[in-house]
Structures are given as structure tokens and as C-alpha cells.
Amino acid sequence: MNPIVNVLEQFGIDAAAVPHGNGHINNTFLVESNPRVILQRINTSIFKKPAEVMENIMAVTAYLREKIAENSGDPARETMTFLTTKEGLPYYQTVDGDFWRACYFVEDTVCLEVAKSPADFAEVAHTFGRFQRMLSDFPADQLHETIERFHDTPNRFAQLEEAIAADRAGRVASVETEIALCRKFQKYASLIVDGIAEGTVPLRVTHNDTKLNNVLLDAKTHKGICVIDLDTVMPGSLLYDFGDAMRTGASTGAEDEIDLDKVQFNLEKFEAFTAAFLEELGDSMTDRERELLPYSALIITLEQATRFLADHINGDVYYHIHRENHNLDRARTQLKLVCDIENLLPKMQEIVSKF
Ligand code: GN1
Ligand code: MG
Numbered sequence: 001m002n003p004i005v006n007v008l009e010q011f012g013i014d015a016a017a018v019p020h021g022n023g024h025i026n027n028t029f030l031v032e033s034n035p036r037v038i039l040q041r042i043n044t045s046i047f048k049k050p051a052e053v054m055e056n057i058m059a060v061t062a063y064l065r066e067k068i069a070e071n072s073g074d075p076a077r078e079t080m081t082f083l084t085t086k087e088g089l090p091y092y093q094t095v096d097g098d099f100w101r102a103c104y105f106v107e108d109t110v111c112l113e114v115a116k117s118p119a120d121f122a123e124v125a126h127t128f129g130r131f132q133r134m135l136s137d138f139p140a141d142q143l144h145e146t147i148e149r150f151h152d153t154p155n156r157f158a159q160l161e162e163a164i165a166a167d168r169a170g171r172v173a174s175v176e177t178e179i180a181l182c183r184k185f186q187k188y189a190s191l192i193v194d195g196i197a198e199g200t201v202p203l204r205v206t207h208n209d210t211k212l213n214n215v216l217l218d219a220k221t222h223k224g225i226c227v228i229d230l231d232t233v234m235p236g237s238l239l240y241d242f243g244d245a246m247r248t249g250a251s252t253g254a255e256d257e258i259d260l261d262k263v264q265f266n267l268e269k270f271e272a273f274t275a276a277f278l279e280e281l282g283d284s285m286t287d288r289e290r291e292l293l294p295y296s297a298l299i300i301t302l303e304q305a306t307r308f309l310a311d312h313i314n315g316d317v318y319y320h321i322h323r324e325n326h327n328l329d330r331a332r333t334q335l336k337l338v339c340d341i342e343n344l345l346p347k348m349q350e351i352v353s354k355f
Contacts, residue, residue: 004029004039007100010085010092013037022113022213023229024319036105037083041098042091046318047231050099052144054090057230058082059142060135060205067134077106078226106226109216114254118272120222121249124215125273127224128207128241129280135205136284140235143205150208150232151240153189153303157182160306160313169315175328178309181335185302185342191295192239200288206236210245211255238285239292242277243300249273250297251337256329263333265340270297271351278355294348298341305334 004017008031015033025046031037042050061082065075075081082090083102091101115121149155164172164179172179195201207214209232216226248255250270253263274293278285308331311318316327341348 003094003098007092007094008033008039008102010100011037011039011083011102012086013083013102021111025231030105031102036107037102038105039100039102041100042231044097044099047146049144049146050091053146053231054082054101056143056146056233058090060138060230060233063138064131064134076104080104080106080226080228080230106216108219109225110219110222111213111216111228113213113248114251115212115249115269118266118268120217121212121269122272122276123217123222123224124212124245124249125276126280127215127227128210128245129277130224131207131227132204132238132241133280133284135233138205140203140205143234145234146232150234151236151244151300151303152193153299153306154193156303156306156310157186157189160310163310163313167313169313171313171315175309175313178305178328178331178335181338182302182306182309185298185338188295188299188302191292192237192243192299195239195288195292196237200286201237201239201292202286202289203235204238205233206238206241208232208234208236208240208244210241212245212248237296238281238289239296240300242273242293243296243298244304245273245277246270246297246341247301247304247334247337251333253333255333256326257333258329260332260336263336265297265337265344267344267347267351270344270348274351275355282355290352293352294341294345297348298338298345301334301341302338305331305338308334 013033015031017029017031017039020030021028025043027041029039031039044050047053061079064079068075068078081104084090085092091099093099209229214229218225250266252266257263308327312327
């Protein structure tokens with residue numbers, strides 16, 4: 001039997017599935033059932049304990065459903081709803097050890113690869129901001145750390161240096177420029193983790209993967225509806241979510257754009273996101289968090305550059321790629337943005353001080 005047919009049967013579904021979306025980690029399918037369903041194979045070489053990932057997600061979505069209902073929202077549209085198998089589990093493990101999960105597809109929504117307008121990006125900010133606000137009382141000690149040291153930027157630099165030293169794919173000599181650029185900006189890498197260690201940057205329940213395409217917008221009104229991709233919801237810093245959103249949402253180009261002239265950090269989009277995010281969370285923020293907002297855009301974009309570059313050097317073992325040098329192209333867009341952001345830091349600080 002086709003493995004997907006067997007998996008769907010476990011969730012009580014008999015319908016065709018087609019590949020869906022642009023995720024770099026899991027394998028995603030849209031199932032033409034009624035109602036439609038998203039089926040995913042969890043990447044277990046990255047998420048080593050998929051049952052724990054699903055435990056987090058079930059706890060967080062149950063909590064969100066209550067909060068959304070309290071606010072007279074529509075839980076079926078505003079958070080993800082996972083299906084359970086005949087055994088009552090939110091995942092199915094095949095005999096080969098693959099882990100699959102299924103959730104309802106939220107109809108009449110879109111997700112963006114590039115923000116067309118500052119207004120769209122502001123909606124994304126409201127949606128991630130509300131998400132974090134609704135989870136502000138969630139018992140964080142109940143969450144498993146699904147990937148260790150996920151946004152520990154200095155550790156990401158250490159991993160890049162390890163990759164360079166090992167040079168497994170023989171690519172180091174061809175990426176000296178990109179390596180040098182990463183190292184040039186390394187001085188910024190520890191600002192957020194230092195804040196956490198000092199206690200000036202509090203730990204909160206954060207999403208940790210706030211790229212633009214992890215928010216669903218209403219297809220007609222472009223109002224922000226639902227946060228998706230909850231695999232990395234864990235204790236973290238608000239600055240991770242702010243900074244990570246910037247590298248996709250405030251860029252004028254796609255994450256893998258080859259023509260770097262098309263990739264710029266856009267201040268208007270930065271301002272729109274900042275205004276909306278602070279509207280949701282500003283009251284709860286510390287002075288240091290506020291101060292580090294512009295830096296977080298640089299740090300998380302830089303962190304992503306080191307991750308893409310390390311994966312290119314390692315021979316493309318982490319992110320899905322769709323062409324030769326795909327991870328290198330991605331690293332280059334991130335580095336272009338980091339250069340832009342460094343120059344724009346004073347202007348970004350001025351913008352933050354307005355709100
Ligand atoms: C991955 O799963 P996806 O494509 O939303 C990655 C993020 C990166 C992102 C880069 C678990 O996210 O951390 O920022 O690619 N997720 C994981 O586009 O590593
Ligand atoms: Mg993800």
C-alpha cells in the first residue's frame with residue numbers, strides 16, 4: 001500500500017494528498033478530504049523526540065483555544081487543530097519509524113513569502129504578538145526543549161567553526177568571503193544570550209520560527225488569522241521572535257534570491273512591524289528588550305546566515321534544498337541584510353523610540 005494512504009487511514013481519512021508549502025524541514029502534504037487536512041512527516045533527524053514535540057503542540061493549542069474562545073474568537077480558525085489516530089494519539093508512527101501528524105487546513109487563508117506591503121507585515125506582527133501575549137501565562141516549565149540551544153547565536157558560530165574545520169564537502173575554500181563576513185559581525189552574537197544570563201532579558205514562551213510564511217492571513221482582507229509551525233515553541237526571548245520575523249518580512253527579496261541587488265532591509269516595513277508588535281507586547285517589555293530590538297534583527301539574521309553557511313559547508317544535511325548552492329544563496333541574502341541592518345541601526349533606534 002502507498003505509505004501515505006496507510007497513514008491517512010490511521011487518521012480515518014480516505015483522500016488524495018499532494019505536496020504543499022515551502023518548509024525547509026518537514027515534508028508537508030495537502031489532503032483533499034472534506035474538510036481538507038494538512039499531513040506532515042516530522043523530520044526526525046532534526047526533531048529527535050517527535051512525541052515530545054507533539055506533546056508541546058497539543059498543550060499549547062489547547063491553551064490557545066481557551067484564550068481565543070474567552071476573547072470571542074474562532075478557535076478553529078485562529079489556532080491549529082490536530083487530528084488523533086484510532087489509538088487517540090496526535091501522531092502515527094509507521095513500522096519504518098516515521099512520524100506523521102495531521103491538522104485541519106484553515107480555509108480562505110494565504111501565507112506570504114515576501115511582504116507585499118508594510119500593512120501585511122504589520123498584520124504578521126499583530127498575529128505573532130497576540131500569540132506570545134496569549135501564552136504569557138502558559139506554564140513554561142511544562143514545555144520540552146525540542147531543539148537544544150536553538151537560538152544560542154554564539155553556539156551557532158561555534159557550529160560554523162566546527163563545520164569549517166571539518167570541511168566535509170570540500171567547500172570551505174570556495175566560501176572564504178562569506179566566512180569572513182560572518183566573522184566580521186560576530187561581535188554582536190552574544191548580546192541576547194548575555195541579556196538572558198544577566199536577567200535583563202526575561203525568558204518567555206516564544207515561537208522561535210517567526211518567518212513570514214508561518215502566519216496565515218485571511219485571503220480576502222489580509223487580516224492576520226493564525227500562527228502555524230509550532231515545532232519550536234519553547235522558552236526563549238521575545239527578541240528571537242522579533243529578530244527572526246525581520247529577516248524575511250522586512251527584506252525586499254526572497255530568502256533565496258540570487259540577485260542581491262533585489263535584497264534590501266526595508267525601514268518602512270521595520271517600522272510597521274515594530275509599531276504593531278509593541279502595541280501587542282510593549283507594556284510587558286523591559287528596557288533592555290526595547291534597546292535590543294534593532295540589534296535582534298541583526299543577530300537573528302546573522303545567526304541564520306551562519307546556519308545556512310554551515311549547512312552548505314557540511315554538504316546540505318539539514319535544510320531541504322531545491323538547487324545547487326541553495327544554502328549558499330540563502331546565506332548570502334542573510335549576509336546582505338546584516339550589512340544593511342548594521343548601517344541602519346541608528347535609524348532603527350530612532351524608530352523604536354517613537355513607540
Ligand atoms: C526552518 O521549518 P521552516 O522552514 O519554517 C528552520 C528555522 C529557520 C528557517 C529558515 C526547526 O524553518 O529555524 O529559521 O528554516 N526550522 C528549524 O528559513 O530548524
Ligand atoms: Mg519550521
